[in-house]
Amino acid sequence: MSAPAVIVQEVGPRDGLQIEPAWVETADKVALVDGLSRAGFSRIEVSSFVSPKAVPALRDAAEVFARIERRPGTVYVALVPNLKGAERALEARADELNLVMSASETHNHVNMGMGHDGSLAAFTRIAEAVRGLPVAVNATVATAFGCPFEGAQPPDKIAAIVARYLDLGVDGVTLADTTGMANPRQVRDLVRRILGQVPADRLTLHFHDTRGLGLVNVLAAQEAGARRFDTSLGGLGGCPFAPGASGNVCTEDLVNLCHETGLDTGLDLPALIRLSRGLPRLVGHDSRGQLAKAGLACDLHPPPAAAA
Ligand code: COA
Ligand code: ZN
Secondary structure: OOOOOOEEEEOHHHHHHHOOOOOOOHHHHHHHHHHHHHOOOOEEEEEEOOOOOOOHHHOOHHHHHHHOOOOOOOEEEEEEOOHHHHHHHHHOOOOEEEEEEEOOHHHHHHHHOOOHHHHHHHHHHHHHHHOOOOOEEEEEEEOOOOEOOOEOOOHHHHHHHHHHHHHOOOOEEEEEEOOOOOOHHHHHHHHHHHOOOOOHHHEEEEEEOOOOOHHHHHHHHHHOOOOEEEEEHHHOOOOOOOOOOOOEOEHHHHHHHHHHOOOOOOOOHHHHHHHHHOHHHHHOOOOOOOHHHHOOOOOOOOOOHHHO
């Protein structure tokens, strides 16, 4: 079977749930991840091994990893901020570590309690710790398209951080628009530039729909050559340490866009819709997704009796 045209990494169990104020039971998190596995994801970000004081919603990360089904062909990813997080993630048998540092020093201090020097020193130790282990490492540039404290982030700065990541020997790089500040022109330019450093099969774009530009930015990134995207079921999500943060691009809405435009994702869209419709029960509120409300474009309705 050929590889899908678009690789969608589901980040709902991590980015989606980290900001939810109501506690989601561990069993419900496990069932969500298992449902996502069965819907065909090749990559799922399951949780984060961060300070439980910083993100109490994900304090059960180890237990979630211990209880999920490991579907062959699915890579189960853990977000980690520091060496302690990496050690916990390795202990939990994560397949891949996602290291996160913000382009903005200010946001990195607020989010991670350290500057670039601190994060990069931690990442160097993590790279040493995983050398020789069958564990992949991805590194994310958060606030790559703008920071709610500092504003615009120069493309040269992003390219320099990506170069530092590549020096560490990472397997993949993610550019994250943490608070939905990106616009399509900026996305096209930055993606073209970074594709000069990172091949398309190792570069992921992580957009938030905070200002309604999420899917437009996906299209702009695709036009520039990107083919890997992070999304969250139901469009849940957001960074608890960024003012005004809100949901990721919605998984099933993006998958629908891909399928309607002839791009295969390898995902079972009706299964995603069913999973998304179960989210309000988990999080206690409606979600942002459009497709779960509207149904597929091919779901036809009988005309009213009077018109028959
Ligand atoms: N997992 C669990 N506990 C951790 C940890 C980790 N990865 N890293 C540090 N801790 C614990 C320490 O053991 C210490 O515990 P104690 O108070 O019981 O002694 C406490 O957290 C403080 O440790 P310190 O190294 O001083 O960290 P800090 O308070 O400066 O916080 C981070 C730094 C990175 C741990 C914290 O800012 C964090 O977890 N940030 C993640 C935020 C996030 O997830 N944002 C959204 C995703 S991008
Ligand atoms: Zn995010």
